Amino acid sequence: MSLIRLLVPANIRHSSGGNVYNARVAEGIRDLGVQVETVPVDGSWPDASAKDRRRFGSVLGAWEQEQEQEHEPGQRSAVALVDGLVAVGAPDELEFATKAGRQTFVLVHMPVPETSGPEALQKEARALRTASGVICTSSSAAAVLKARGLPNARVALPGTVRAAPAKGSTPPHLLAVAALLPNKDQLLTVAALAGIQDLEWTASLVGSEQADPEYARLVREAVSTSGLAGRVHLSGELTGAALEAEWDRADLSLLVSREEAFGMVVIESLAHGVPAVVRRGTGAVEALGVARLQDADGGTRLPGAALDLPRGGEADAGVLGANLRRWLEDHATREEWKACAMDARERLPGWDVTATTVLDVLAVTP
Incomplete structure (x- = not known):
């Protein structure tokens, strides 16, 4: 043997x-x-x-x-x-x-x-x-x-592991699952969320704060100084039922890593029928497209979006924030992404x- x-x-x-x-x-x-x-x-x-x-x-x-x-x-x-x-x-x-x-x-x-x-x-x-x-x-x-x-x-x-489809939340709930590390760029996510405070939403940053305690401190500080303490929850690393509860209330997941070979959390998101936003030029785009749909005219539909975020700083935060604003304000976009994610969920390996x-x-x- x-x-x-x-x-x-x-x-x-x-x-x-x-x-x-x-x-x-x-x-x-x-x-x-x-x-x-x-x-x-x-x-x-x-x-x-x-x-x-x-x-x-x-x-x-x-x-x-x-x-x-x-x-x-x-x-x-x-x-x-x-x-x-x-x-x-x-x-x-x-x-x-x-x-x-x-x-x-x-x-x-x-x-x-x-x-x-x-x-x-x-x-x-x-x-x-x-x-x-x-x-x-x-x-x-x-x-x-x-x-x-x-x-x-x-x-x-x-x-992927088969998961129950997420029920979602009202107002919409955004979820970023990754250890708090500079490469995962949670500071970019916080900056983008700070620019859409006029809209209704909640968010959770789920991930270890022990991998890089100094960066985790900066993320917490950014949440506080941006006036997001009541809307963005830092939960630390979650597993089992606690993590499943976060997925269940999610409507959109975010993975805006600067470098990513694949981004397993993206297909975990799709396994729950939750669309995702990722950074173009990283392997997370491959994960988002694992079970992509093809239209009759040969085009493809993604269960979310891959964004160009090459510049860093306020410019990238503006791009991410603008796309989140469109998703929040445009019911048709939300429905299309959700439908694509649910379809992808049925075809994941x-x-x-x-x-x-x-x-x-x-x-x-x-």
């Missing part, structure tokens, strides 16, 4: 898209009858210490040859699927594991940003070139790797599709 060992970074403790993907795909693989062992890897990844990297190498079996390991009759050695955040921090260990005959695949949620510098990009290149194979969780991530001349990656898009794709890349059969 095959065993997949999924190695994930232990230092990412908030509910990130990568963490959710890892947990869901492991569950999906188990449901298909394949053993999966999820192994949190200690260290400040991707910048882990030498001790943490060596410990990671030991988990991979990098220091001993494959033939030295004993296995039960008919049992293959474990196939390692390494989260990209760990892999790009330990290219040496991946190279040793490959030389020792280990099967090591890398799961890339987001490529190393260009702004990380040449050393980080070189580590990424070494890690991915030595791997047995590469899986990306979005087409946009795979395209970035291809443009860098790295090995072609297979794409295993996130799946499940995690079984994701798990099957991953197993195919790993050449593991149930």
